[in-house]
Every structure is written in structure tokens, then in C-alpha cells.
Amino acid sequence: MVGALLVQQTMWENVEKVLSDLKCRGLMDVQAIASMPLEDLQEVVRPAGFYRQKASRIQNLARHIVHHHSADPCRMLEKDVGECRVELLSLPGIGDETADAILLFAGRKPKFIAAAYVRRLLDRLGMISSDDYGEVQRFMESRLPLDAELYMRLYALMVHHARTVCRARPRCQDCCIRYRCRFTR
Numbered sequence: 001m002v003g004a005l006l007v008q009q010t011m012w013e014n015v016e017k018v019l020s021d022l023k024c025r026g027l028m029d030v031q032a033i034a035s036m037p038l039e040d041l042q043e044v045v046r047p048a049g050f051y052r053q054k055a056s057r058i059q060n061l062a063r064h065i066v067h068h069h070s071a072d073p074c075r076m077l078e079k080d081v082g083e084c085r086v087e088l089l090s091l092p093g094i095g096d097e098t099a100d101a102i103l104l105f106a107g108r109k110p111k112f113i114a115a116a117y118v119r120r121l122l123d124r125l126g127m128i129s130s131d132d133y134g135e136v137q138r139f140m141e142s143r144l145p146l147d148a149e150l151y152m153r154l155y156a157l158m159v160h161h162a163r164t165v166c167r168a169r170p171r172c173q174d175c176c177i178r179y180r181c182r183f184t185r
């Protein structure tokens with residue numbers, strides 16, 4: 001859940017440093033994050049960028065879990081997926097993509113994350129052309145089995161492909177799926 005908030009507007013590599021620092025300091029704990037001075041949390045979060053905003057969002061989430069779920073994130077994530085999503089979206093700094101990343105990677109719920117990278121790739125492949133997050137998510141979820149492992153793997157592969165090959169300026173000559181791609185035709 002912390003990772004999903006930290007990765008906003010930065011690369012995962014920067015998030016990993018912060019996560020490992022939080023673990024080393026014994027701070028990967030809901031009660032600890034909820035009660036620590038915000039300035040101290042900001043210092044730990046700093047390498048992930050936008051550290052004031054992110055520290056405050058992480059602490060808000062931790063305090064929400066303390067007050068509404070007895071400090072147990074699993075109790076929140078065990079709820080019905082729709083209800084849990086609405087609850088996450090009600091918290092500051094949590095939008096569609098962050099809520100779905102939490103539901104998928106922390107809650108193991110089959111939610112398709114229709115991130116900008118993923119939408120661009122689907123558009124170029126000729127599958128769906130839309131900037132509407134919900135429309136792309138519904139399109140994919142209606143075609144995939146309800147399998148969280150599959151969603152996680154597919155998301156990781158699509159983001160990796162979009163970051164390394166199907167970039168803003170696509171490297172189609174190096175692409176393993178170019179013969180199936182409408183963009184190259």
C-alpha cells in the first residue's frame with residue numbers, strides 16, 4: 001500500500017530505496033507510521049520525490065486503518081472489492097490507479113490497472129482507443145478471467161514493454177509483437 005502511494009510520479013527504483021529504508025528503521029508498521037512525527041516520515045520518503053505530499057498521504061492512510069480497521073490493513077482489504085475501492089478513493093491522494101494498485105498487489109483482487117502506459121499500448125495494438133480509465137478497465141476485465149496472478153503478471157509485462165520498447169517514440173523494429181500490432185500496419 002505504501003509502495004502504491006510512493007510510486008506516483010516517480011520510477012519504482014526510487015520507491016524500492018524508500019521501502020527498504022522504512023523496513024530497516026522498523027517503520028513498515030501501521031501504528032508506527034500513524035503516530036510518528038510527519039517531518040520524520042518526510043525525511044524517509046524524500047528519495048521518492050514529492051515527499052511532503054506523499055508522507056502526508058501515507059500517514060493519512062495509516063491513521064484511517066488505525067481508526068477504522070483496528071490497525072489491520074488486511075481487515076480493510078478483505079472487504080468486498082467494490083466497497084474497499086470506494087473507501088480507498090475517499091482518502092486524499094488516492095485515485096483510480098493507486099486504488100487499483102493497492103487492491104491488486106496488496107489485496108490480491110483481480111482489478112485491471114488501466115495506467116497511461118497500458119492505455120497507450122492497447123491503443124497502438126488496436127485493441128481499444130480511449131483515455132477513459134474506467135472504459136479501458138471494463139474492456140479488459142470483461143475479456144480476462146478473474147485471476148489476480150494473471151492481472152499482476154500482465155500489468156508488469158505491459159508496463160515493462162511500454163517503458164522499454166513501446167515508448168513515446170516506439171522502437172517497433174525491436175518489438176516482439178510487431179506482427180500483431182495495428183500501429184505498424
Ligand code: SF4
Pocket residue numbers: 124125165166167170171172175176177178179181182183184
Ligand atoms: S510494434 Fe511498435 S507500436 Fe506496436 S507494440 Fe511494438 S513497439 Fe509498440
